[in-house]
Amino acid sequence: MTEVNRPCGTLRQIFPEGDVFAVTDDGALGAEAAELGLKYVPLDEAAGLPDGARVVLLLQHHMISKPMRMFFRRQAVLVVPMASFDGAPDAAAYTLRMTLLTDYLRAASTAAYWIDKLRENAEKVVFGPPRADDADPDATRLVCSLGSALRVDAWPNASIGTGQWVSIGSCCELSITKQPSDVGGDVFSMDGVALASGVLAACDPRVTAAGERRVLEARRLRAEMAALGTIRLSMKDNVLTSVTAGGEDFTERLREVTNPDHGLQALELGIGTNLAVLPEVDWRFNSQLNEGAGVMHIGFGEGITGAHMDFVIPESDHHFLY
Template identity: 25%
Template sequence: MSFEGLREIFPSKELPTVVSDCRSLLDKFKASGFRTLSVDDVCNDRGGIPEEVLLVPAVPAIHPNVELNGRLSGSAVLLVPLLAFAHDDRSIAYMHNRLGTLDFAAACANNRRAIENIQHTRDILSVDSEGCHLQIELGDNVDVFAPKLKPELSHGEWISIIQFFEIGLVPSDDYGSFNVTGTLACNGVSVAHHLHSHFESGPPAHKIWSMLAQRYSNGEFPLVLEVRDSTMTRILTRDGQDLLPEILPYTDDMMRGNLTEVGFGALAPSDQVDWSINSQLNEPAGGIHLALGAGEEAAHIDFVSPYARISGFN
């Protein structure tokens, strides 16, 4: 496993130093040829300050870590917030293996194309997925969450890995960013929460992931999402059971039931994706995803349709 795509985004074109608070994760990357440092090593200046960093917080702790952030302020840092999703050994191995094959350059090219389409389209976007049809009307002031458009990191720059792999539209203050109506097939989900609110938002996020993972294991996917005017109205299993009443209590009070993201994945659909694992790297796995929840007080749930076909994009 060469990690060639990962190397290419750093100024030296070499493997970054992996910094984490999880010993088993550090051992995993060290066995693949990475230099590794624990968070304590960096904070206590044992081993120097690395200039190029893959930062993977994976152990429950208070975030942000002000001391760590200060010491790495001049470094090129790629953040993989494993703690915000799942951080067991299986999830660590999955993240490690996916990182070894990701093509950052191709993803950034896809991001650029998506941005150009969003900027210039005047038509309603039509999305078809497994017998479902969704329409997305873009507003005059589309709010896009800071994507990376070039496969590079500079010293002093901190970037979350998801910024390389998706174009995420978020609601604007006047709710004029987008309007979504129709149905969408969902092949898998990822469930996140914010690191800075881990001890509050983590428990509900973990509970709803466990429920959805069990539904996936039982063969109840793909789900069918029903949306009207950017509000989720039903989430149906393969046998027609509506999961929305069970899901909504595990999302934030603010905007509960309303879409908090319309995302366009920059990765191609792949049989390497394992939907039984709660991974951030599954979220941008092709097609489109819709989200409920903000992840501040509870869960942020991405419902992913990797094979969705989007008309209206060039």
């Protein structure tokens, strides 16, 4: 993997001056952060941080909580919620390095581009060729119809100020989400085929006991699919009709781990803005930094009653239809 420039890698795009503190709940990860130019502070000693401190909060073992957020209300915080994906040492080290390789300026510019385009009220965005007649049956062509009730989460700024708490996910992707109870195309609806290279499994801090059991199985399922190479997804009226990899069909297992009550409807249309790290991505890792490295991703499940699983499409052109 490309070496991280010292000190602090590309985090200098966000925090151009002063010390950048790596606050983490794991000593080994803190030591690695220190080797990469950050100033390590254990989580249980973070009360000593000065007001206005620039913080990268690396949560390898703890989930995000409201009290934790309030604790850092006087600092400028970039949050990396590793425990929501995979808190294992190798996954955490990988996520740290990718955090320091992210081009935050380019990501912010890409997010701003998509926000401007969505404000133009396009009826559809097509990933792949705009005409169905030009589509290769073995390539991505996904038609995403856009409704009037879009909910967008993104941080289209390459800076974080005092009192701001920003998730790494908001920096590296633009997320359009819907609730399981949403019906019809008021938010979005997808049809077509997508070829994914990456798959992620995550949980929400509010995960239920039943949801946690599904998340554990989802992580095993994710590892199986990730080892098989390209993953093919077929969508009809925003419902996943099949997902296959390596000649195996994973549709029913995916339905179960994301909560069968949701019926494999897509709950997230994600636009990757962290494209600069794509050459460095290792799809074997269940890391949030892989999520925004592709042109787009499709998410199933809400992470509470079942796993939230994202399928990342690394390369595709796109076209807006009005």
